[in-house]
Amino acid sequence: MAIKMNHLKKTYNGKAIFEDVNFEFQDHRIYCLMGASGSGKTTVLHILLELVREDGGSIMRPPQLRFSAVFQEDRLCEDFSAVENIRMVTGKAMSEREIIDKLTDILPHEAIDQPVQDLSGGMKRRVAICRAIVAKSDAVIMDEPFTGLDEDTKQKVAAFILENLKGRLLILSTHHMSEVKMIKGDVVHMNDVN
Amino acid sequence: MEGKRNQLIKRMAVFLFWMIVWYVAARIIDRQIIFVGPADVIHSFAKQVPTKAFWETIAYSMSRIGLGFVTAFIAGTMIGMAAYRFRILKDLLEPVIVLMKSIPVASFVILALIWIGSENLAILVGFSIVFPLIYVNTIAGLDNADYKLLEMAQVFRVKGWYRFKYIYKPALRPFLISGCKIALGMCWKSGIAAEVIGVPAKSIGEQLYMAKIYLSTADLFAWTIVIIILSALTEKLIIYLLKFL
DSSP states (O other): OOOEEEEEEEEETTEEEEEEEEEEEEOOOOEEEETTTTTSHHHHHHHHHTSOSEEEEEEETTTTTOEEESSSOOOOTTTSHHHHHHHHHHGGGHHHHHHHHHHHSSSSGTTTTSSSGGGGGGHHHHHHHHHHHHSSSEEEESSSSSTOOOHHHHHHHHHHHHHHHHHHHHEEEEHHHHHHHHHHHHHEHHHHHO | HHHHHHHHHHHHHHHHHHHHHHHHHHHHOOOOOTTOOHHHHHHHHHTTTTTTHHHHHHHHHHHHHHHHHHHHHHHHHHHHEEEEEEEHHHHHHHHHEEEEEEOOOHHHHHHHHHHHHHHHHHHHHHHHHHHHHHHHHHHHHTTTOOOOHHHHHHHHHHHHHHHHIIIHHHHHHHHHHHHHHHHHHHHHHHHHHHHHOOOTTTHHHHHHHHHHHTHHHHHHHHHHHHHHHHHHHHHHHHHHHHTTT
């Protein structure tokens, strides 16, 4: 399984965000998408997730490819607990015990039953990461997943991601080389793919 | 605790103030056919509350108006959800909703009286008032669902029921609560107006009509207070129930 982007182009208000992006993401690999702010990292990820349409070029991926994702914003259901937020994407595939076990790997136990709106920014981020990791998917997309986490927590979360990735393709955007090292990914520069 | 006590004292003081204003106004007007004071109303209550007929009258009107509200609420939310999902249905219903919202209550009551008689008039009138409000609020609530959460649900392929429970329902709830608050008050007003026109036996409307015929202003005031209390109580009940939605 591979995802191929051929001559991908995206414009916004008549101005090109990127032109002629060519890249191939191979299965079982970890890619860290780097580039200056505004270089189009999030747009590339949104095109992969089929949330945004490309204005030119093509993208080839297996037809039934299933994604899970951490967005730039947490995109959690604020009225519900961390457990409920995970249950929304897993359905009955995971028991409550299994969900709690996964969450407590990266969250304090007392945080998992509270409505997400009462959690700190860093805790919300970890719930969003856990949701992407435990959801059934073939590939995981993460848009700056470590935003708002301190160094120790980043290490813990990176270890959690690697332990639970289970061979899936991971494409992650970041500004920091330290995060690339933590997640043991291959760097892809937006400038390189342009 | 202290704050609650102060608030209670404040409310009682406001209540007492308006009772005094009412009493003074009744004394100044001094014509029982036009305006009665609190003592006359209390006397009317004392006369009626212990009777079986009083409670039967309340039960009759409440059941009719309540049924109109509940059926309109169920139909409004269900059809509203269907119209949100299938925009063709929304377009199709648009003129009906406009008509229901703009038709004068009095015209509709008279038409409905011809169609179905007085017995179930309040049900139909209540329904016709509540349905468009709940329908419109349901669509507005669903439209208000966070598109970023919907995108997330699309990526994760979240199933229909879970989408409803976690994304649509929280968006819908405040719209339904505010819709119900307005609809319930209007349902009582229009339902009682329908009863006054149709005069079904053993209804609050009949009591108001009789009070008018016999120029019993104290009874008219007493039944009006009953309607206000029933409207406020049912509103509190509905809002309480909607919290479990």
